[in-house]
Amino acid sequence: MHAAALRFAQEVESRSNGRLRVSVHPKEQLGNDLQMLELAKDGKLDMVLTPTAKLSSAVPAMQYADLPFYFSSPDELYTMLDGEPGGMLLGQLKSIGLVGVTFWGNGFKHFTATRPLHTPDDFRKLRFRVMKSRLIMEQFDALDAASVPIEFQEIYQAVADGVVDGQENPLVAIVGMNLHKVQPHLTLSSHGYLAYAFSISAKVFERLSPADRELLLSVGRELTQWQREETRRRDAVFLEQVRAAGVTVYELTAEQRAAFSKALTMVTKKFEPVIGADILAKTEELRWGALPAEQRAKFLVLGLDADLSLGDGAEVGIAIRRGMELAVDEINARGGLLGKQLRVVARDHRGIPGEGVKSLQAFSAMPETLAVVGGKHSSVIAEEIGLIHERPMPYLVPWAAASNVTDNGHQPNFVFRLSVRDQDVAPFLMDKASNGGRKVALLLEQSGWGRSNEEAVKQWVSRGGSAPVATHWFNRGDKD
DSSP: HHHHHHHHHHHHHHTTTTTTTOOOOTTTTOOOOHHHHHHHHHHHOOEEEEEEEEEEOOOOGGGGGGGGSSSSSSSHHHHHHHSSHHHHHHHHGGGGGGEEEEEEEEEEEEEEEEEESSSSGGGGEEEEEOSSSSSHHHHHHHHEEEEOOGGGGHHHHHHHHSSSSSEOOHHHHHHTTTGGTOOEEEEEEEOSEEEEEHHHHHEHHHHHHHHHHHHHHHHHHHHHHHHHHHHHHHHHHHHHHHHHTEEEEEEHHHHHHHHHHHTTTTHHHHHHHHHOOOHHHHHHHHHHTOOOOHHHEEEEEEEEEEOOOHHHHHHHHHHHHHHHHHHHHHHHHHTTTTTEEEEEEEEOOTTOOHHHHHHHHHHHHHEEEEEEEESOOHHHHHHHHHHHTTTOEEEEEEEEOOGTOOSOOOOSSEEOOOOOHHHHHHHHHHHHHTTTOOEEEEEEEESSHHHHHHHHHHHHHTTTTOOOEEEEEEOOOOOO
């Protein structure tokens, strides 16, 4: 990364004809990571290269690259970091006064230990050094190993003294800390990535001309590939040093990686709301799209068209997704459906009707789509009704309650619902609330759902019920 930073400085100065100059300050010359982040936030430091682990307390989504055995290969992770998931992560740096440029890194993490580590069972009862990260501690808990938080500079002594039985780090750290001289076994697992976020102070960025902004962004992103290739080149040298020290080196097979991935799935599920269901859904969507057509043809897809990023809507979306996955696992365990396995593919519409239509168009274009499951928001589904019936496919609604979701005028009607309609719920509630002559006021959301409830109450009043004494409307997200 230092070499890449120097190349960045040279390129920026060259392309700006000397107008912009970048000075590089390694080895915490300007403070530790947290101090440098504060300097950048205040505009006193122009650019900073920060471990994502040090960003995760302020931006929890930055734990994305730490998800254990979540990515099928290093190249898949790079594709995600350079694509939409990475863009979503970098966009969150705005909340702490930074403009995200790209992701560089210290390499992929591997395990060293006092004994061979080829299967999840091999970790049982071992003590592992960890950084102070809840996600990483959960990773070892899931493998029935004990997590021991120890500062990076103290790892060698802890391993040499037998305080811990193993640890995880990229090869650069394993060799740099001489861990290969006190740990006899290295498992090449590439189970997580020690990523660094390259960012620019937002206050500094705003003062630059559009051309200078674009120059800094483009050079940083262009050098990302060089930085990764240089890391791979150096890793090969480090690996030879490890072997020369007499360490037994073992690389996990695809089947063994799959076993670890299965054993650690619940870590990803647990941290999905922390990292962002929208980011993981986008990852799964891109992963599905990258499969060759002949592999996709082996599956039938159940699409999830829901809010996965905003408050309680996202909580509902995550709950529906998990229910779908449980059902799909049970069906697949019994042999699947129509000779194929089922697969859940989720898309985040963020509670925006137009985004819902785009999601539905994407599902409609996929020949593997069997049916689509909707989320919480009636207003989104109401906008999609016409499209649902253009390419008839079952649209399943476990939540959204507006009457026009199912009473949509289409025959045959391909929208099916579990939730009770507003036109049934509202009269029931009004009967109960007004029992004994009590006065009733309505508090309704300013949306299709709220208007559906209002219409149902009006119909109840027309049949002899007492009119509400007041109706107040609120917008989604209002709390007062």
